[in-house]
Amino acid sequence: MCSVGRLVQLTLVKRVYEWSKSTSGLQFIPKKWNWFCVIAMGNSSGHNNTMTIPPGKGPHQVGCTDLMVGHTVQGTFMRIYYPCQATEHPHLPDWVPCREYFNGLADFMKINRALSERIFNYLFGSCKIPAAWNASFKPDGKYPVIIFSHGLGAFRTLYSAICVELASQGFIVAAVEHRDESSSATFYFKENAEPGTKRHMSSDISKPVSDNLEEVWMYYRPLKTGENEFPLRNKQVKQRADECIRALDILFDIHSGKSVENVLQSNFDLSTMENSMDLCRIAVMGHSFGGATVIECLCKEVRFKCGVALDTWMFPLDEEIFPGVKQPIFFINSEKFQWIGNIIRMKKLDSAIFPRKMITIKGTVHQSFPDFTFLTGNWIGRLMKLKGEIDPHIALDLCNKATLAFLQRHLSLNRDFNQWDPLIEGKDDNLIPGTNITIPHSSI
Structure with missing residues (x-):
């Protein structure tokens, strides 16, 4: 039955x-x-009937691999996107790595797991990330580094369009999967006394190297009835920043040639990345809760030279940390998500000494930054607020170009990204300089 x-x-x-x-x-x-x-x-009436995550536009082909250092919940888990050697028939990884992530999305959206898994798998199960899985690393000087932090209810693969584009332009991008119970789903391992008796997840790309490790799944934790939200979110944003800093520490170890043990089975040789990173040019980037994580990271870690915060949710942050943020920040906002109180908190980071920039992309919604915006049909995407009125390809192209121009300016890169400098000031028909939100003068 x-x-x-x-x-x-x-x-x-x-x-x-x-x-x-x-x-x-x-x-x-x-x-x-x-x-x-x-x-x-969700997948009807798509962009030219081809709903796929766009490939990178830069000069480099892109590879990706997963790295888990430390098998416990205190370990670090990330997907690394990097310039890779050209290959004719690359293996493209699934956008959603395994069924457990569908379950997590169902829990986060408060819908039935059994039914939603089949729906999600039918609609998105064949979606691929346009990056070659475990492809050989491409040595080409030293690449600047970006640590990326996902939003509430997301996980490491859902911003692959942004990460792939940045890697194609010559960055090493580490997308952290947070274990603060803000991801819709994530996992770690525990030691099992009976090796070889436990079934692992449905994906072959995330098997542990040791037979005595059994995966443990951590799903999104909703607020409890009557619970005050700020203490939870503030604790989470602090943990998120610590996880980003640990990810950066691991990249430093790889760069220096130290032995870094991947808990996951992998054909990717981390030693090929030795001496490949420009560790004087490091940025942190994130969306929503990840945008708040950007600010927390900048306060905690001076190795981050600047931050790009996409449609930031400012609520989790202690305002007391704002004076401690000395690095440049670029706020890129959607037109439909922001509100007065949130913008006022962003404005409290304004400084006469340290560069602060803000633009708003016209016709965008909060979900114009994750990959869902490319994988849902037009009218359904708008109904579910996964798409705005603007073509998502145009919106993300503006976001990426403005980001690259900002990174060149504040990481002192010798590139041609400065051709997009006007976008930092909001000079484009699809951009608004600053914000579309009217702030009462008394609030300022």
Whole structure:
């Protein structure tokens, strides 16, 4: 009965999905099916009917690998994107690494796991990241480094469009997967007394090197009834910053030629990255909760020379740390997410000494930065606020170019990214200098 029920569910999802491609039925969706149909129709009416994560536009082909250092929850987990050697038929990794992440997304969205897993897998299970899995590293001088922090309910792979583009332009990008219970899902390992008896996750790319390690999954922790949110989020943002700094420490070890043990089985040779990083040119970048993590990192770690904060959620931060942030910050905001109180807190970081820049991309929403914006159809994407009114390719292109110009300016890079300097000032038809939010003068 269970398997029959699952087959019926999947068949129904497929039928609703195929039916949704026709606009004839859109006015007649029964109310109780609205949410189900919204998810099931997520991949209809796409951008030229090809809903894929865009490849990098820079001169380098991009590879990626996963690195877990320390198997316990106190260890560090990240996906590294890097310039790689050219290969004709690269193996592209799945965008969502395994089914447990679908379960985490379901929990975060407060929908049924069993049904949502089939829907998500049907809609997104074949999506690939445009980066060659475990491809050979490309030595080419020393690459500047970016540590990337994801948003609330996300995980390490959901911002691959941004990370791939930056790597294609000659950066090593480490996307941290946070273990502060703000990810929709993540995992670590515990030692098992009976080696070889435990089944590991459904993905082959994240198997442990030791048979006596058993994966433990950590899912998003929602607020408890009556719980004050600030203490939780403030504790999490501090842990997130510590995780980013540990990731940076590991990259320093790899650069210096120290032996770094990957808990995960991997064909990627970390020793090929020895002496490959420009450790005087390091930036931190993040979206939403990750934007708050950027500011916390800048306060805690002077090795970060500047920060790029995408649609930052300022709530988790202690304002007492603001005077301690001495590095340049670039706020890139969406048009629809921000509000007066949040912008006022950003403005409290303004300085006559340390550069602070802010732009807003017209027609964007909060989810215009993660990859979902490329993988959902136009009208459904807008209904679910995964897409704004602007073409997501145009929006992310502006974000990436402005970021690269800012990084060249404040990391003193010898590149041609300064051709996009006007974007830092919001000089483009699709940009607003500063913010679209009107702030009362008394608040300033």
